[in-house]
Amino acid sequence: MENANSCPSLKPNEYKSGTKPVWCPGCGDYSVLLSITKAMSELNLEPENVALVSGIGCSSRLPAYLNVYGFHAVHGRALPVATGLKVSRPDLTVLAAGGDGDGFSIGGNHFMHACRRNVDMTYIVMDNQVYGMTKGQASPTTDPDWDKSKLTPGGTKINPYYPLVIALASGANFIARASSTDPNGAAKVLVDAIRHPGFSFVHMLSPCVTFRPEQKEWKKMVRPAPVEPTTDAAVAAKRLMTDDNFFLGTLYKGNRPAYQPELKSTVEHLSELEQGFIL
């Protein structure tokens, strides 16, 4: 949303808390952190009017590294926490962030319903196709033949989940892909996502250099989508279902109104609620 939470511009660095991240050297999440601060600076957001909610996992450690209000919740529940916050405090700019396991596996039901509910917030999923914090297990976006986890010898043999397709089918109002290998491009997508009303989903490719070192090749594979964002869900469906997972940019922009109940009292005194009980 064009928002009221703007201030004389802070530099991207001024959105950082100074706490040193726990991430491995070379982790894509450092770059995502940078992109988020660039986007906040671009939007002139006041840090006290922004809240970033996360779940559990490597990427979910993000809130502590920013100088905004943060909530590091339990595994899989970033979206409901963010939903409760935004619905009751529509004045805030609310972001949710986490990884592919957090968002698509344990939190999968919330992802679907957050898309459907269309509360005005931006959800950034840093996808590295692996559970990093528990030392390298397959996630819902892992390819079926990835066989490096002791938990799934020989690979999962299960097709991966396509988050952008699910987001569209579930009703997300904004769908984009960005990559940590292109921090400026990612920052631009985030600005776009935060400005767009309703539920914005940003699929953020963010390589895990420790458990998926082959993902270092992603920087050679990503490229801007050769098309403009569409507002037509049918066009978007075809685009998202045929895409090779490496097209970057805003792919779909819907025009559904955001879910936001009006929070306005219509009674003078609470005793008016009691009228129905009086004999």
Add this chain to the structure above:
Amino acid sequence: MNDSASNPLAPPQSKGAPRSLSIAMLGSGGSGVMTAGQQLLDAAGQAGWYGMMTRSSGPQIRGGEAAALLRLSPQPVETHKGRFDILLAIDWLNADRFVGEITLDSNSVVIGDVGGKVPEAISAMGGRYMELPLSELAKGISGGRPNMVALGALAQLIGLPLEALEKGLTKSLAKKGEAAIEASMAGVRAGIEQASAIPDIPPFRIDANSQRERWSITGNEAAGLGAIRGGVRFVAAYPITPGTEVLEWLAPNLKKVGGVLVQAEDELASINQLIGGSFGGTPSLTATSGPGLALMIESIGLAVASETPVVIVDVMRGGPSTGIPTKSEQSDLNIALYGLHGDAPHIVVAPMSIGDCLFTTQWATHLAETLQTAAIVLSDQSLGQTRALIDRPADIAFVSGGRKITRQAEDFRRYVVNESGVSPMSIPGTPGCQYTADGLEHSPTGTPSSRAEDHIQQLNKRKRKLDRFDYGSHWAKVEGEGDIAVLTWGSSTGPVSEAIDMLAAEGRKVRLVSMRLLLPAQPERLAAALAGVTRTLVVEQCHGAQFYHYLRAHYDLPGELRSMAVPGPLMIRPDDVYSELKAWEHL
């Protein structure tokens, strides 16, 4: 048969306890027993009586057998008696399912439609049987229904004035229009006429005419009002029997006060939405039942660790698993007290009557907000889904002890370790006080920490804030004196209290201690309440004696201890507690 002369343990008839009338109305689903029961209660209210009505039915949505169980009295009543004065059946299909809930004796009156066949299990209990042409009279009225004829007949039998019925019906049928009101009233008049022709009516009439402001309210509605009075403006919830009516009352009423209810996708979402709402500074609450509470448990721990206030109203039902969704039990005590992983001090409170659902929920909200923790309210189906006529509950305003800050503060540390254990909580939007709330153990600033020193400091702080708080006299209801005590909680308080009144009428003093505050435990207060007691009976509606074991774990109890732990779905009745005490007393 109930003959107190031949059985020394049998409870006395209407001695001590409120003089009251118990009426059961039975019928198959769709026969309108619930409507008729509700209107009988409304009319009793209009006539200045007190009373209560419990809906009893199976888990089916429609069809099956339904019963409206009423107790009417000139004084407030908080429990049913096992014995019923009048049983009226609109039909007898599957009526024997209620045999366990309804006791009749030779003084009872059983009324059925002409040509109906009373089930053996019911006629075997005794009582005088009479027939009324319910359906035949209804057929003669345009839009007439047998349940309205039955309503008129009952009103006549118990001496409820026609004006009271008319007032009640006009109010409840206002939306259905004049024709509906007239058809119902015609049925009622036919029933009155029919019943007034019955010779030799037993003396069921009671006179009552309270002039006080009285309310007709269920425990679930009362919990909803308590939440709003406590300041709750955000509710997220998932429907579940028997807690849904808390939400159904809250949804439109929150809207009126500038709040909102969000129907969440599941209970994991609802508890976490509360945490988000509360983090934003809005007092937040949900209502659920056992299975929902079980799903929420992990995140209740998050509320405790991140010191984010939330209130969970658990309207308990029979368990484990899906259990008996439509029937009451006090068997979620263990999960509420001990279900959280890690050392997670929190609040557990329980309302002890339908009206008290209001106060206890309001108090729980106040405690959660003041102490920045999770509060679980253990209501149950029998409180939540029973409608009672009660005196208007007092307006109580708690002075907020919360430390929410909305202006920039010097040296702000969200989890600062201090004497009270309650740290300042900045609300998003407050400049210079940004912090990250965390379920990871943290330092005073909120930075994640696995250092032993931070862990012990924060554990101590989270425990200290609950231990040091003064809960005042609200922690329990303590009444009476004597060397015998009954220790109970929640919905078991009603029958215990009435059993004690029955004994008092015989000149026997028994102390009542019903605990509203279950966590944190109050050992010094309970010791004082039980001073001089040599025998204590612990009463609860739970097969596993969870309350008894909780008491053994947290308190030093004087003298002999005995447990009366009865599972649902049948409610504990005053007579049961009376007999248990008499048997122990050897009186």
